[in-house]
Amino acid sequence: MRQATIQLKTHIQNVNIMNNNIEVNRVILNTLLSTFGLLALLYVLIMGNMVVNIVERKALEKEVLTTSNEVGQLELSYLSVSGSVDMALSSSMGFKETKATFATRKSLGSLKLANNEI
Numbered sequence: 049m050r051q052a053t054i055q056l057k058t059h060i061q062n063v064n065i066m067n068n069n070i071e072v073n074r075v076i077l078n079t080l081l082s083t084f085g086l087l088a089l090l091y092v093l094i095m096g097n098m099v100v101n102i103v104e105r106k107a108l109e110k111e112v113l114t115t116s117n118e119v120g121q122l123e124l125s126y127l128s129v130s131g132s133v134d135m136a137l138s139s140s141m142g143f144k145e146t147k148a149t150f151a152t153r154k155s156l157g158s159l160k161l162a163n164n165e166i
Contacts (some may be wrong), residue, residue, distance in 0.1 A: 135145070
């Protein structure tokens with residue numbers, strides 16, 4: 049065991065580590081920086097889209113409020129006008145009263161069915 053340790057130490061001391069390819073570090077750095085830049089750009093785009101949607105939602109809420117107020121006013125005017133409609137007003141406008149005719153059918157008791165036949 050001692051001999052293996054001594055051999056390992058001598059091999060480690062004899063190894064000359066040289067980095068002939070310095071470009072690898074530069075490529076890794078450029079890749080990390082470009083990825084960071086891309087993520088920052090995506091973050092800005094997503095946040096901008098969220099802000100635009102929030103502003104649009106606020107505008108739509110205001111529009112819904114004004115539309116519901118208009119609907120309420122129209123309902124109120126409809127109720128006030130519908131109370132004044134009567135037969136005299138309708139006949140003065142040219143409407144005539146009609147007699148309703150309804151469709152009738154025979155009751156099921158009047159039909160004679162054969163035994164066990166539906």
